[in-house]
Amino acid sequence: xxxxxxxFFAFLPALIGISSCHSPxxxxxxxxDSSSKRVDTTGYAVAFNSAYRDKILLLGCMVYAENAANRxxxxxxxxxxxxxxxxxxxxxxxxxxxxxxxxxxxxxxxxDFRSDAAMHAISNFIDNYTIVSDVIFGKIGSDxxxxxxxxxxxxxxxxxxxxxxxxxxxxxxxxxxxxxxGEGSGMILQLGFYLSTLDLNRRxxxxxxxx
Numbered sequence: 001x002x003x004x005x006x007x008f009f010a011f012l013p014a015l016i017g018i019s020s021c022h023s024p025x026x027x028x029x030x031x032x033d034s035s036s037k038r039v040d041t042t043g044y045a046v047a048f049n050s051a052y053r054d055k056i057l058l059l060g061c062m063v064y065a066e067n068a069a070n071r072x073x074x075x076x077x078x079x080x081x082x083x084x085x086x087x088x089x090x091x092x093x094x095x096x097x098x099x100x101x102x103x104x105x106x107x108x109x110x111x112d113f114r115s116d117a118a119m120h121a122i123s124n125f126i127d128n129y130t131i132v133s134d135v136i137f138g139k140i141g142s143d144x145x146x147x148x149x150x151x152x153x154x155x156x157x158x159x160x161x162x163x164x165x166x167x168x169x170x171x172x173x174x175x176x177x178x179x180x181x182g183e184g185s186g187m188i189l190q191l192g193f194y195l196s197t198l199d200l201n202r203r204x205x206x207x208x209x210x211x
Contacts, residue, residue, distance in 0.1 A: 044105045045098045048119055055091045056130070058101050060122040061113060062087055063193060065104075068111050068118075074194055077168045081186030088185075121196075128203070129192030136210050137188060140176070149176050155210050162206065165190055 045057055062083055066072055072079055090100060105113050112118055140148045156166050169179060169187040176184070195203050 043098050043102050044113060045101050047114065048122070055087075055097055056126055057122070058091055058097060058104065059083075059087050059129070059189075060126045061101060061104055062090070063125055063189070064113070064118060064122050065108050065111050067193075069108075072193060074165065074190070075168075077165070077186055077190060080190040080193070081182055084185035084189050085182050088182075125193060125196040128195035129189065131207065132192040132195065133188050136191075145177075146175075152210075159206055159209050161194065162191065162210065165194060 044061075048057060063072075066079070066083055070079075090104065091097065092100070113122075136152070140152065153166075156163050165187070169183055170176075173179065179187070195206065198206070
């Protein structure tokens with residue numbers, strides 16, 4: 001198997017942590033002024049959902065914070081690569097992940113992470129990100145990785161919105177194995193975020209074409 005491909009997909013579990021698939025929600029990410037605030041003095045991971053008490057919740061919070069503050073643009077892959085890079089630095093394996101999440105929440109006091117709308121949006125992103133990383137790209141990694149990549153690329157080309165994002169990362173590159181870990185992580189993050197902005201019907205139509 002191609003060495004770069006091994007490194008890239010070996011990096012995925014470290015990026016997403018231990019995660020669970022749930023039924024995806026359908027709303028778009030709200031801004032920082034979300035209503036329906038929830039008063040809770042417990043740690044954020046505990047208040048959110050015990051199923052997400054791991055690195056994937058930190059990633060969801062970071063994406064939500066960036067979008068709430070600056071509105072992530074689908075035509076800017078550098079923004080998503082930047083989030084992926086900051087996440088790797090923040091998710092230090094020597095630190096307690098719940099404490100890291102709480103520290104991140106405290107360093108962004110202008111953003112209401114505890115509202116129902118915020119928690120719903122973060123959960124929605126986590127679900128879609130997990131589908132992209134575990135199901136769509138997670139299938140690549142067997143002894144026939146070249147064939148698997150070609151099959152996936154053929155499917156992606158049939159979905160213009162997904163193909164547009166894919167081409168931004170793959171411009172001038174022969175295949176997925178030529179992406180750096182940061183670029184590959186940014187692409188998966190961006191695809192997951194894009195799916196989280198869609199209504200459920202459209203999202204499911206796209207998934208049927210990709211799976």
